[in-house]
Amino acid sequence: MKTYKHVSYLWDEAKAAELAGDEVALFIYRSNLLGADLRLTNYGGGNTSVKIIDKDPLTGNNVDVMWIKGSGGDIGTLTKSGCAALYMERLLALENVYEGIEKEDKMVELFNHCIFDLASKAPSIDTPLHGFLPFQHIDHLHPDAAIAIAAAKDGAKITEELFNGEIGWVGWQRPGFDLGLQLRSCLNEAAAKGIKLKGIMLGSHGLFTWGDTAYDSYINTLDVIEKCAEYLESNYKNVFGGQKIDSLSVEDRTQKAASIAPTLRGYCSSERKMIGHFTDDARVLEFINSNDLAKLAPLGTSCPDHFLRTKIAPLVLDPAQVGDSAYLDSVFAEYREGYKAYYEACKKSNSPAMRDPNPVVILYPGVGMFTFAKDKTMARLASEYYINAINVMKGAEAISEYTSLPHQEAFDIEYWLLEEAKLQRMPKPKALSGRIAMVTGSAGGIGKAIAKKFAEEGACVILNDINEERLAGAKEEFIKKFGKDSVATTLLNVTDNASIASAMDAASLAFGGVDIIVNNAGISTSKPIESHTLEDWDKLYDILVKGQFFVTQAAVAVMRKQGIGGDVVNIVSKNALVSGPNNAGYGSAKAAQLHLSRLNAAELGGDKIRVNTVNPDAVIADSNIWAGGWAEGRAKAYGITVEELPAYYAKRTLLNEAILPDDIANACFAFVGGLLGKSTGNVLNVDGGVAMAFVR
Structure with a gap:
């Protein structure tokens, strides 16, 4: 050896x-x-x-x-x-x-x-x-x-x-x-x-x-x-001309990256929705903090494989002006115009039409590197390829002088007709490709079914739960089924604003932001009026009503940074519309969720953010709603046994059907899959048909 x-x-x-x-x-x-x-x-x-x-x-x-x-x-x-x-x-x-x-x-x-x-x-x-x-x-x-x-x-x-x-x-x-x-x-x-x-x-x-x-x-x-x-x-001495600025601390880099990522994603998604990747790898920091950054970054890469995935050159941000929207408007406009000029100067009579003029690689000195592409895998690979390019520049500068591909040679690779034919053979994007979804309470039950449906349709999903062990199991399952680039995880307590903010940061760092929020996390309590406690009442309203509101509030802040619209889907209940015994706390909280959805839809339309509601009923299979005595309470209210509940719920519907988590997942997808892009403020019942719950 x-x-x-x-x-x-x-x-x-x-x-x-x-x-x-x-x-x-x-x-x-x-x-x-x-x-x-x-x-x-x-x-x-x-x-x-x-x-x-x-x-x-x-x-x-x-x-x-x-x-x-x-x-x-x-x-x-x-x-x-x-x-x-x-x-x-x-x-x-x-x-x-x-x-x-x-x-x-x-x-x-x-x-x-x-x-x-x-x-x-x-x-x-x-x-x-x-x-x-x-x-x-x-x-x-x-x-x-x-x-x-x-x-x-x-x-x-x-x-x-x-x-x-x-x-x-x-x-x-x-x-x-x-x-x-x-x-x-x-x-x-x-x-x-x-x-x-x-x-x-x-x-x-x-x-x-x-x-x-x-x-x-x-x-x-x-x-x-x-x-x-x-x-x-043996030749590494004054690497990249020496250090020009210091990196921020790890905590500050993470905070800055999470804050700016949705804004950058919005700019890079002007042609189509992009997924982001962030790294503050030591090799990246050494390059972007150096004196030679301004000299080397505009040269671009040399190896064709590197170039095809990172574009003609990166966009370098001025750290002092990143918070200024006018600066970002101008620097992105300048990059797009530069790319257009490159295309016009190098194109031939048979060249394919100009592709997306937005940058793939964005360098933020002191903080790190962002890459944006059609999916997470391509964004991650672009990051890896640009790190390779950094290594190449470092080595070439140490022993001689780095040279990149001439623009015409680079163009002939990027717009090679054989490459174009390969792109044309690629399968069409799935309905949720380029979309980022966070489903609250998605480590099990209805939430996991929704997240799974979205992942199947091409979305990147942020699994979350208050239960760390259950979340770890869901993550393992999703990675096995969809791959590591389709899923991220974060602990989330929807009653805690700090936890909500941390979850949004996790989404921004993992994928660049968030496009779809499904407020699914919930609990249930079925008690007669005399048995309800203040603790019961507060817990129901904290999780169902406050949780829905504050998660939506935090998500809307991210969506507004992106400027590309979004979807909020709230999982409410038939009980928001139908009165029944032993249900004052849960039913009234669900009614508050339903009207809150209408209020949010009315307010957020100008941001192209749609807010819609799915009203399930009696989702028994793999649902946490039956924990904590809910099943016993409902059975008692109806004068039947717990074992008789599934059949009871099915028989009272117009379609005589049991409702499954996948049914709720399909309803959520109907709202966000693209066919209902001009619908907001709607209620979709998924209850097998309960006449008392008809909205109109």
């Missing part, structure tokens, strides 16, 4: 022994190990391959086949189903029909004529880069340490001297067929000089390394990256 300082050695001899004899399995194993270390490549970045001899299913003859990561895949999570397998003879024969660099994109369609395994994913643009190199196992990665050298002004010279000529150099060019031919030429030119290369550096882009076996390739890759990192480390 080898030891490294700057990369992780993860090879397990026992695991590899289990895969011995299966070169494709070993290639996938190697790929997963490389992709597990973000210092080597980003999620979705880089590519790996293996060349094997396999039996042609049509002729039975042995043929050369290349397995390579398919388009859009990720080497860290790669499986065989995510690969493309191609006949090598056919792939290499494409050189006979290659018409030159101006016809690059035509070659991609021809890759499909080389498919060996019919279950293959679409071959990626990197396919010829691997095909024209004659090695069995090949790794193409985007390591920060290597790109720092590749993006340095003197990168070619540094590479030559650092590796004594054993790492070749190919200058920047967009990936494609011609770049594959250049890699082959680089290898052949070195061989003509008697030099046996162990890798090739791609200017501003990344690194190619290889080996005769999966392990050889793995070790060669780690060795080359380790040497690059050691070289950079």
Whole structure:
């Protein structure tokens, strides 16, 4: 076992022994190990391959086949189903029909004529880069340490001297067929000089390394990256020109970030609703607090994978003016105009229409970095990619001078017709994509069903509860079902303003703000008038009425910062309209909730915030409403047993139906899913049909 300082050695001899004899399995194993270390490549970045001899299913003859990561895949999570397998003879024969660099994109369609395994994913643009190199196992990665050298002004010279000529150099060019031919030429030119290369550096882009076996390739890759990192480390002195300002304390950074995030999200959502991500990673703070921030930030990134996810350049805020709305108006308008000018200057006759001109990366010196994208995963990845770009700038500046992609080259990547085609193939957004929902009391019962429905429809959800153990269980369930980027959690006591404020901050830090509030948290008490206590009364009104009001109040403050409207849905009850015995406290509190909903709807329409009500009745399954003696109280009021309640409630409805938490969830979705965007102040009964509860 080898030891490294700057990369992780993860090879397990026992695991590899289990895969011995299966070169494709070993290639996938190697790929997963490389992709597990973000210092080597980003999620979705880089590519790996293996060349094997396999039996042609049509002729039975042995043929050369290349397995390579398919388009859009990720080497860290790669499986065989995510690969493309191609006949090598056919792939290499494409050189006979290659018409030159101006016809690059035509070659991609021809890759499909080389498919060996019919279950293959679409071959990626990197396919010829691997095909024209004659090695069995090949790794193409985007390591920060290597790109720092590749993006340095003197990168070619540094590479030559650092590796004594054993790492070749190919200058920047967009990936494609011609770049594959250049890699082959680089290898052949070195061989003509008697030099046996162990890798090739791609200017501003990344690194190619290889080996005769999966392990050889793995070790060669780690060795080359380790040497690059050691070289950079030995040259770190006055990083980024030294520190210009100090970071705020952790508490102050968190407070500032939570406060400004909804405002920034509103600006970035002028074209479509965006989801945010915030980080105050030490590497980010080192960069944004430095003297060289103003020089380096406008240059943008170099590696195409970084650029595609972070845009042409970040927006840098002036900390002294962040609280001034006129300043924010102007700085965002200036960024959009700058992006439009970039598009107009670089566009071609067949370029796709200009995309969203808002920034993806926003740097707030002293505080941290915000990133905004169509979903949380993309926002988080943009953050990770920009941290990689920071690492690259840091390394390049330490050894030489950082260089970024020229604007035209960057544009040709961003508006590449192949990239546009890939975007067009993406599935349509779900109804709640780009929306952030907080459902109070969502660790169980009706609240969890609502949150689950929203997550299924694409929303990011903030699960919350007063019960920490129950909340932890719900979080685990949601992450397993929807992934870590779809859910955040916070403890929430709706009777405590400090707890409510903390929950809103958690939503802002996790996703950038909040769009949908469902006031669902509640309790129930069923007692005759003589048995009601002051404690009973206060608890009902504190949770149901005050809780609904103060959660709405806090959420509206966030929604107003965003300026993109929102939804408030209040879970009330049939009891708000129907009189019954032993129900004075609960029924009157529900009536207060119902009228409060109307009052809020009347007040908030000008902010494009809709307020609507769902009135359930007798939701028995998985509902906390039956705890605390409520079931016993209602059974007594109706002269039946607790066991008879479900049937009793169903039989008294017009539809003779039992009501389930999913029924309430569907009603909430009806209000927020987009089809009722012009409806506010409404009541939707979900009670199976109780005539006494009809609103009109």
